[in-house]
Amino acid sequence: MSSSPMDRKNYKCPCCNNPWGAATGEFFAKLCQACDETKKPISRENMDTSVLPSTNFYQYSNGKWLEAHPIPPCYPNWNNFLVLHSKSQEKLKALLEELRDKSSSATNDDDDACTEEETKVAAFFAAAMDEAAVEAASVEPVRPILDAVDKAVEAHKDGAKTELARLMGFMALEFGVSFFFGIGVSPDNGKTDHSILQVAQGGLGLPDRDYYFDEAKQEQRETYRQAVAFMLTLLVDPSATEATEECKAAAMKVFDLENSLAESHMTKTENRDPHATFNKMTVSDFVKLAGAGFDFVAYLEAATGKTAHEGLGEINIRNVEALKRVAEVVSAADAATLEYYMRWHVVKSCAPYLSQALVRAHFDFYEKTLMGTQEIKPRWKRALAFTETALGEALGKLYCAKYFDEESSKEWALAVADKVRQALEARLKEVDWMKADSTRSEALKKMSKFGVKIIYPDKWTDYGSLVITLEMSFLEMVLAARKFDRLQDIKEINAPTDKMKWLMSPQTINA
Template identity: 30%
Template sequence: MKRSLISAACCALLLLSAPSHAQQLSGIDLKTLDTAVRPQDDFYGYVNGIWVRNTEIPADKSTWGTYIELREIAQGQLRSVIEATVKHPGKAGSETHKIADLYTSFMNEKARDAAGLKPLRADFARVAAIQDKRELPALFAYLQSTGVPTPFSAGVSPDAQNPEQYTVSINQSGLGLPDRDYYLKDDDAKLKGLRDKYQQHIATMLAMRGDQHAAEHAAQVLDIETRLAKVQWTRVQMRDPVKSYNRVEFARFSELAPAFDWNAYFTAAGYAPKVSSAVVRQPSFLTGLSQQLDEVPLDAWKSYFNWRILESYAPYLDRASVKQNFAFEGTALRGVPQSEPQWQLALRFTDASLSDAVGKLYVQTYLPPETKPRVMAMFNNFVASFKDGIDKLDWMGPETKKEAQAKLAALKPKIAYPEKWRDYRAMKTSKTDLIANVKAARAWSRQNNLDKLGKPVDRDEWSMTPQTVNASYSPLLNAITIPAAILQPPFFNVQAEDAVNYGLLGITFGHEISHAFDDSGSQYDSHGRLRNWWTAEDRAAFKARAAGLVKQYSAYSPVPGYHINGELTLGENIGDNSGLSITYNAYQRSLGGKPSPVIDGLTGEQRLYIGFAQKWRAKLRPEAAIAQIKSDPHSPGEFRAKGTVMNQPGFYEAFGIKPGDSMYLPPEQRVIMW
């Protein structure tokens, strides 16, 4: 495994090290092509039709596709890394010893069964001891320090108005179901049915801890969550960074939400006296929460917090609790018939708790040193193509173009792994007590976040781990992150000509760079400051084009009766559409003016688009698809593939798309933002 991964990682920049033409492969998975389908009529079906027909979603997964396949590969790699530490943990207190402790404690089901709910007795007793609502602020602060959800969350992040310093940010929270619609859509039988199952699940779990009035308390929990859902902002509303930036002095929080002792909370949470204000993302939610704190009896709030505690720790308790938790969270909510194997659950917990310690071992084992500089060169090729694209925009004036070029020039790439690793020496671990390890990891994370207050923003810090199969853009840091784990098959093929690798991996570069200029990211400047750097005319032109994407994607219905929310997914759809346009241009740039080679009867341009569509091949269980539509800003894979190529001029040329073909969009309806 290790040997093949190193070979794969070396192809991170194929344009520098591609094999000779005689050795080149197309890189296309030809077995999945359904040649009975015309690409002009159903491109996704043409590229992935045979795969879709012949692939079954594994029993322990809610979805399956190229991304999940790569994640499974990375999980296998991590398993070898972590299980090696179990065999040779090193000295007590070392990072490898801590990794071994966490993994071993999770795998020890006998110890977990013997412990039952006893590790949570102190937390339940803390809730039971509350006699007055004035004690709730201290409870909020304590639960947040242990990672237990409360009606609002609070954390430290860069200040959008002053990116050199950190600020406290407060966000709405407190729901157990994926989105507010699950509580409020009475005309949707599926969502209403899940709501009923959720209440029964709460009652079952509470009864398992000995609650003699579990049904009554479950009804109280659902009532509180429904009240919170009614005053929450929608996910579309939360995408507006200007409306979501509201700085409030601590002294004025009592005007916003008078039923809560904010001074007591900020002191107990450790924010005061370090700072004297916070950014409130949804001010009206706090006002609504205050009303509910005033109206709902204390005993009902106690039921709510008992449930939040139990739910938060359920995956780490005895087998009976884990089984019941999965019956709802996995099967009812996402349609997954069986749980993942124990080792995979243990690995995920260990990885999340000691992410940089695990990542350091992962990089040492699976990533050769020459990969990072090669990928950096690929990144520079994409930046150059994006730069040319900005210059050629016919809808943007010179003043805004100058600002856009400055932002692009300042964009920071974070490739493969961080330069600095987090220090876990303060985290205490146990080989036998899983709940103690869960609490220790959560407390470390909370304290690590809190310690940032008063310090300059660390612009080199990573928000992802090297072993994560994903990528990201941070508008506050104006930085993209490309972790090591995606620098391998199926996103790479060392024997393939560049085209398919551009369509599989290269689009990741184009997509993340485009996030700097999507409907939300474009409201931050080159330094990550929330600032309007657009002329009024150019912003209007941008919004008009964005409206076209909203309309296009809102027409797609992955599950009968459920349409993609074009406004919620707009940022990701801009990333896909602009990213693929830049990817095409970058590939053309790599050819140096020469025609692309024809391999397996396909031109380079055709292979690029086919690779892109193969990247997004996926099958979802209906329950998982509904959850994604309601809560995820990404469109389901089929529509990321077909919706994006329909806007690309190069796609029409590569496959001869003409009026009358199902994949044809009239030129005036095609949208390329950048």
């Protein structure tokens, strides 16, 4: 944008409201003299005035600041949340190192012996840190999942649709590996005090459908196919340095199958629409809609351990067309393509917990190519993240015990939250833009149902049924934790919503 000297007489500086007569240079290109002298309200110290704002306004406004505050190479972005997260990680690292020393020195008869929960946390973190053991195990820990894949492929060859679906459901429950679509549990949108099974579009290796069709993402698609080929090769030959021709051809088959699934997927925007993604129905009605190409009843029963018609109750199908496509794609797939596809999703799911070659290959595509992260995080940060995922509240309990005066801190925080609630109530009663009494009444009613979750849960997760032993490989521990989480979720299917449940751990930076 430009203006003549005559035009400038009619404008004022947008940053300090001084007349344009004091301005120098191109319109918006430099600050007026008063701003330059007082440094108010905009500081030029953070600006890159070597760049014209008409060319790159972001660089012009923030260039010097960006130069002085580079993004750490282990992160795709950097902000205040991540600064706090990093500080929290350092505290958690120190806590876990103390726990490691405690678990290695204390005896069962020692008053300072680790609790069962502490032992599990210490064992999990130690296994995650034991790179030598992970390298020695290579891909062997993933063998039980691959054996299940082989059985599923044989069932497909034999036309045994029920057995194929049952095995896929078994793998979802036992190993936390899903193919073609996903399931979960959350409150019923129409009756939020009741939770139901959610069946969602899934089965893609790229983030969403646009990655398969957007012309601007052609380079990512090609890199993805290369990643699939190389990681499938590593599954067979962990010492390989490049993909085999067979695996390159397999990657094309995998991509084509996923492309067919993606055609029926909602976009990210559509998938956020609460109305479009709410299609509650009985399992019987769902089966009629989806068609006979895939035995969804056998899958759901194996994946949840509940009877499809009585135990599950009504379920929500977030994208009916995507599930119809699943039935078509599975029934039409040849055995080789199905095997490649399933093996790919197994290795993609497990690679971060396996040998360095697979860890690096997974990082290179999913974090470096897709997110722009330049360097892989140090092992302790990855091990800590894995431990938080598996035993988040167990670790959170230790964190709160060490860094909070549990009773007084929570009482104080609850008192602050109650003051905020009182202030909100007073404002809702007074605001003049809320004209109808019925609207005000509904707003106050909604506010009265607010719950406060602060500091730590009133009811901690009980990890007693999670089996973690020193004899297990790291991946076995990860898979055991996945199954534990799935079983916890299954308890909530067709049951009252657990309003005491926390969806994140106490140490998570999220507010």
